[in-house]
Amino acid sequence: MKSRSREIVQWQGPSKRYDIVKEFVVALTVVAILTLALSALFSSPDEPSLTIKSWANTSAEDFVLAAATELDGSSPSASYGPPYVAIPGSGQKIGPVNLQALAGVRTPVNSANAFVIDPLRAWPNPSSSLTFALGAWARASLDQQQQWASAYVQALGETKQLKATGAADKFGPVPELTSSLLVMAKSGALDGVVALGSNFYQTNYTHSLLFMGDGTYLEDAAVKQNLGGDQSGMMNETGSYPGQAWLWLYTFWYQIPPFSNEETTIGANADAVVWGIMMLLSLLLLLVPFLPGIRSIPRWIPLYRIIWRQWYRNHPMPGK
């Protein structure tokens, strides 16, 4: 039997003249005028982008600490896992499923080399102390490199200073590397080197944004604008402008426990779990016509009687 849903059934009841082309032209005119008026009255937000140069000049301690954590492998990007770094067991899970690990490392990033060592090697006229430091770093074993860098990260954390002092063999060449990088960054030279690498053209800012995200400078600036993750940041906009309000449900989950509590299993995997929830809800929205109960909600809460009140006034339903 042919399904009724596949039949094209035309309305045979009362009709009226209706000019949909005129309706469209009027709608287009109204929207155009409204858009022009809103644009003229309120303009649009354009907060200038941050740079590695501005980071180094305004938050030098944060910059140096981030550089040191790149060298000892404890920075967020160095310890991220897929798709940047291959770290066994890393990646968020939805239950037992680790989609992040399954997708693999497709954008490999060696943050120590990409953000610190390679840019310093690109310096056209390095000082003798920097040349010596780069040589010492290159000759050292991975364990030795990490030992130096970790000791320096710890010392920086304790002193909260731009440069920690200590026995030369304790930190190795790390203080020279990070302070040289700071000089390079303050001059603005590091922005181009980190972003460009050996390329002429550039459209990919993965390295620059990962490096900036390893400090607190970027996040501090965002929190000041009420854009932090616990401030529904993804749906907000800089200034007083409306942002992506349509992401309200996505950002909502991050504001409530257990998603907001990283101590819990769900909180530690909040990104993946929230994405899973949103995918499921999107699927349910798509399939509303086929979901018993959900598709009946409009009958239980008959707001349709308001929408079609004029019709129902003249065409009462049987028994009403």
Add this chain to the structure above:
Amino acid sequence: MSTTKSVGQTPSTLWTARLRNKFFGGLPPERLLPDKQPAYVASWIYVFGVLTIASLLIIIASGVWLSFEGPLWWHTSNVGHFVNSIHFWSVQLFFFSMAIHLWGKFWMSAWRGGRSRTWMTGVLAFLASIGTAFTGYLVQTNFDSQWIASEAKDGLNSVGIGAWFNVLNVGQALLLHVAALPLIVGLITIIHVLQVRRRGVVPPVGFEDSSGDAA
């Protein structure tokens, strides 16, 4: 008594004839561009569908203008900033209209009478629009796009999508935003509107019988 009228189709084994029958069989000119509507089409709620389409056209027009001048133009030109503002506010109006349209159709149970595909294409257009708008925020090339990219990467990476869609790669986001995604949104919107024209506007609850008498 129900008085229904199914549109006839000429049987044929030719692919061309079958495609023609499938498309034009359900969409004769008077249904594609009707000059009358059922008497129940009398509510402000019906305005929001056409307002959504009107907003989409303004978005596309301002987006095409921006694309001619390049992604950095609007930071340095007053005209560019104004065109960007048009793009920005038309997106806000687009989602505002679309949200009301979607909620309206939900409370009207607009999937009744074989209109489930109309509902589904509408939802797909909504979801594709969210993706398109998101890439738009990524390609603003300002602080907002820096921060949104930094935040969004964690969500996308956590479910493996980030391995293929790298939000920190502004070139990839830009191409998706000006080419692939608008094409997808445009096509889904066209299919959605054709579904509406093909099936007609859903009748009031209790009047699914097309005669106009209560079921």
